[in-house]
Each structure stands twice: as C-alpha cells, then as structure tokens.
Amino acid sequence: MTRLTAIVIDDELFAREELIELLSEFDQIEIIDQASNAIEGLKKINQHKPDVVFLDIQMPQITGIELLSMLDPDTMPNVVFVTAYDQYAIQAFEDNAFDYLLKPVDPCRLAKTVKRLNKRDTTQTESFDPIAPPTLDQIPCSGHNRIVIIATKDVEFAYSDLSGVHVQTATQKATSQLTLKVIEDKTSLIRCHRQFLVNVKAIKEIKLLENGLAEIITQSDHPIPVSRRYLKALKETLGFH
Incomplete structure (x- = not known):
C-alpha cells in the first residue's frame, strides 16, 4: 500500500499535536513534518513536496488561505483545511477545497478524509482559484x-x-x-x-x-x-x- 506523505501546519501547538496523533492511527498517512506558521509551512512544502497538507486557516501574519495562493500550481499538494469556524467551511471550502475538517477534529470525519485522499490520484490537484486571493499584498x-x-x-x-x-x-x-x-x-x-x-x-x-x-x-x-x-x-x- 502506498502511503501518502503529509505536513500539518497549525500555529496552536495542542491542536497540531492532537491532529498528528489522530493521523498516526492511519497506516495510509505518513507525517513527514509540521510547522507552526504559514512562512515555515511554505518552506517545508517546497522542501518536501508532500502529497497532502493539513492547513489551519486562522494564523498570524499569513493565513492559511493566503498561504494557498503562494503555492506553485504546478506542484501544489492536496490541501485539507482545518478550521474552528464553521461559517468559513460553509462559505468557501465545501465546493473548492479538497476537504475541510472542523475543530476539534472528529476521528470518524477524519477517517472519511483519509479514505478520500487514498482513493485520489495525488498527481492531480484541485482548482483553488475561487477562494485563493487573486493577488498577493x-x-x-x-x-x-x-x-x-x-x-x-x-x-x-x-x-x-x-x-x-x-x-x-x-x-x-x-x-x-x-x-x-x-x-x-x-x-x-x-x-x-x-x-x-x-x-x-x-x-x-x-x-x-x-x-x-x-x-x-x-x-x-x-x-x-x-x-x-x-x-x-x-x-x-x-x-x-
């Protein structure tokens, strides 16, 4: 079985560790790195080129959505947003992101995400243009x-x-x-x-x-x-x- 490589990016240490612990239960996912902010996360995405990124939305300086617009579309991984804000998910992510998870992450909901990721051909990427900012300030x-x-x-x-x-x-x-x-x-x-x-x-x-x-x-x-x-x-x- 091919394991999907993953990076978790979240500025909250407890939330990040909790998600990594939940993901460690799945044989299909291999956590290869983590980051506490978007800038560090961008560097690690470019360095490791993971199959999937679990990305928090609300982070200081640069948000998860802004980070999304900084990724090269030619090498963009699958992105699963992790958010405590349900209205964000309803507004934007349901139709445009690969998937989203609400905090605190429910293990059963996470299992569905992992199953979808495992079925997906990871060489393909989603189109995030509808939610990613068109320009960088x-x-x-x-x-x-x-x-x-x-x-x-x-x-x-x-x-x-x-x-x-x-x-x-x-x-x-x-x-x-x-x-x-x-x-x-x-x-x-x-x-x-x-x-x-x-x-x-x-x-x-x-x-x-x-x-x-x-x-x-x-x-x-x-x-x-x-x-x-x-x-x-x-x-x-x-x-x-």
Missing part, C-alpha cells in the same frame, strides 16, 4: 536569521539565481520561498528577463543597448537586464510603441 521572506514580510508595492524587482528567489526593495534584499512564477502571476511585477521581474512604478530609466537589449535603472539605482524577448512588451506597458 505581501511576500514572506527570510534574511539574516530573521523572517520578514515585505509589502508587494515596495518591491522594486525580483529575480532568481542558483541560491533561490530574491526580492529587492529600495532598502533591503531578502530571499523568498515563493517561485518567480507565483510572484509574476500574483503581483503587478512584470517579466523583463527570464530571471527578472520588475515593478513598473520603480523604473527610473531604460537604457537601450546594442542587439535589441536594454537595461532598467530602478529608482534606487539598481541595474536590471532586459532581454530582447521582453523589451517590446515592456515598452508597450510604459506607453512606448
């Missing part, structure tokens, strides 16, 4: 042994390299657990290079170079490459044809 980042939440409007540009995905504001650089694709899809930043996204409002000037290339200079004087592929669209966005 903030980007969770880490840097210098701390966790920072950066307002999307303050980001001048984002880029990827071998060490990960980074966002740059006028005053700080931080590493994010979000993929460049999620940032592009969920924010107003636009693609200017295969590895760079830019906030149009942060552009101070564009230097046109040879061979159809260009270079953006941001308001805080950071240079950003512009490739031929994206230069035309960038100029059109700025009103130059």
Whole structure:
C-alpha cells in the first residue's frame, strides 16, 4: 500500500499535536513534518513536496488561505483545511477545497478524509482559484536569521539565481520561498528577463543597448537586464510603441 506523505501546519501547538496523533492511527498517512506558521509551512512544502497538507486557516501574519495562493500550481499538494469556524467551511471550502475538517477534529470525519485522499490520484490537484486571493499584498521572506514580510508595492524587482528567489526593495534584499512564477502571476511585477521581474512604478530609466537589449535603472539605482524577448512588451506597458 502506498502511503501518502503529509505536513500539518497549525500555529496552536495542542491542536497540531492532537491532529498528528489522530493521523498516526492511519497506516495510509505518513507525517513527514509540521510547522507552526504559514512562512515555515511554505518552506517545508517546497522542501518536501508532500502529497497532502493539513492547513489551519486562522494564523498570524499569513493565513492559511493566503498561504494557498503562494503555492506553485504546478506542484501544489492536496490541501485539507482545518478550521474552528464553521461559517468559513460553509462559505468557501465545501465546493473548492479538497476537504475541510472542523475543530476539534472528529476521528470518524477524519477517517472519511483519509479514505478520500487514498482513493485520489495525488498527481492531480484541485482548482483553488475561487477562494485563493487573486493577488498577493505581501511576500514572506527570510534574511539574516530573521523572517520578514515585505509589502508587494515596495518591491522594486525580483529575480532568481542558483541560491533561490530574491526580492529587492529600495532598502533591503531578502530571499523568498515563493517561485518567480507565483510572484509574476500574483503581483503587478512584470517579466523583463527570464530571471527578472520588475515593478513598473520603480523604473527610473531604460537604457537601450546594442542587439535589441536594454537595461532598467530602478529608482534606487539598481541595474536590471532586459532581454530582447521582453523589451517590446515592456515598452508597450510604459506607453512606448
């Protein structure tokens, strides 16, 4: 029998431990990690790529629903919401989430969820668009042994390299657990290079170079490459044809 890998994310220690204890009764589920907040949870989801995530909704700084919108749709696991608020479940989760559980979790109800998960082809994913926020107002980042939440409007540009995905504001650089694709899809930043996204409002000037290339200079004087592929669209966005 194939066991489904799972991560439990809940800021309440007692609730998290209780759910893990209940899940340990099922041979079909293997708990591979846990997290006490959405930022830590996002990191562990990207690291482990579990089959299913049991996700609390009401958490500080970033809620479970906001975390949902930060997941890459190409690798998104099945998500089972865990909530103490029945109205949330009735409003949103019944039709759009894979499943939801009300706190305190009833073992019989949990058994039904596990049975459904076991029947499901875990390579498929649900569409969460109806409940996930269409845009991200903030980007969770880490840097210098701390966790920072950066307002999307303050980001001048984002880029990827071998060490990960980074966002740059006028005053700080931080590493994010979000993929460049999620940032592009969920924010107003636009693609200017295969590895760079830019906030149009942060552009101070564009230097046109040879061979159809260009270079953006941001308001805080950071240079950003512009490739031929994206230069035309960038100029059109700025009103130059």
